[in-house]
Amino acid sequence: MTESTVAQRVTRTGILLALMLFAIVPLLSMFTTALAEPGSTPRGLTWPGDPHWHNFVDAWSSANFLALFRSSILIVVGVVPATVVMATAAGYALAQLNVPFGKVIYGLLVVGLTLPFEALITPLYYDLQSMGLLGSRFAIVLPLIGLLMPFGVFWMRAHFLGIEPALTEAAKVDGATGWQTFRRIHLPLATSAWSALAVLFFLASWNQYLLPLVLVDDPSKRTVAGxxxxxxxxxxxxxxxxxxxxxxxxxxxxxxxLIFQRNFVRALMQGAVK
Structure with a gap:
């Protein structure tokens, strides 16, 4: 092993350790602070002499987290499956099928990636008010589906573009229809991609703060972040x-x-290899 190789490994290890500390230290600081005496102001990363574990119970009951968790789960269930299914189908169509005006549709979706939530919150408010959905969970679910779709289609299209054309040709030779080719061949091969997308959409829905805060008056119908x-x-x-x-x-x-990290990393590595 040459000196340059050792130096590169040491450098990479040092960078990874620095990034790990950058991510973990704030969490550890929050954890030790959460165990301190209620009403106190802890300083620095110090373990309290008498940990107050009941602070988590007090925070749970004080913020009515049970209702918020239930509401967040309903919103996630309404957003994630629908968005992943539609994004997967649309990404496959734009990548593998000869869709009329496919490039124009994809261009419009890419433009949608540049639109921040903050720029759309006012028109969304009045549109949902005119539809009679303001204040309900649909006021969160429907906009989130639309706002997450551009990234979902972009993600899945990138995956399906990397599929070998020989797979599709072999399926056609065997007499498979377009739907059978998608369902039995391409969809199983895209498990890492769409499962990683589901994790990203779960995080985006669970941690959504602005939409529930503006579009829903009842705190029990918001997300936990809201x-x-x-x-x-x-x-x-x-x-x-x-x-x-x-x-x-x-x-x-x-x-x-932590549960789906392998699928997430696998999807990123597939994109890097392609």
Whole structure:
């Protein structure tokens, strides 16, 4: 092993350790703060002498997290499956089928990637008000499906473009229809891509803050991230409870990512190899 190779490995390891510390230290600081005495203001990354585990229970009951978690789950169930299914079908159509005006449609979707949520919140408010959906969970689900679709189609189209044409030709020779080719060949091969997309859409829906805050008046119908705003208003000076509540909100996202991290990394690596 040459000196240059050793130096490169040491450099890469040092960069990875620095990035790991950059991500983990804030979480550890929030965790130790959440265990401190209620009403105190801990400083730095120090383990409390008497950990107050009941702070998580107090934050859970004070912010009514049970209702918020239930509402978030309903919103995620309404957004993620529908968006993943439509994005997968649209991405396959734009990549493998001769869709009329396919390039124009794809160009419009790419333009949609550049539109921030903040720029659309006002017209969305009045559109949903005219439809009678303002204040309901549909006011969150329907806009989220539309706002997430451009990225979903972009992601899945990039995957299907990398598929070998020989697979499709072999399926045609065997007498498979277009639907059978998609369902039995291309869709199973795209498991890593669409499962990684589902994780991203789960995170985007679960952590959605602005849309629930503006479009829904009832706090119990918002996401947990949207409910954090009301919780912060009540306990903005109690750093301990605020950290405990924030960790409760982050926990499902961390669990989902840890469960599906292999699919997520596999999808990214497939794109890198192609």
């Amino acid at each position: 409910g954090l705003g009301a919780f912060q208003g009540q306990h903005g000076t109690d750093v301990v409870l605020l950290c405990a509540g924030s960790l409760l909100i982050m926990l499902p996202s961390l669990v989902i990512f």
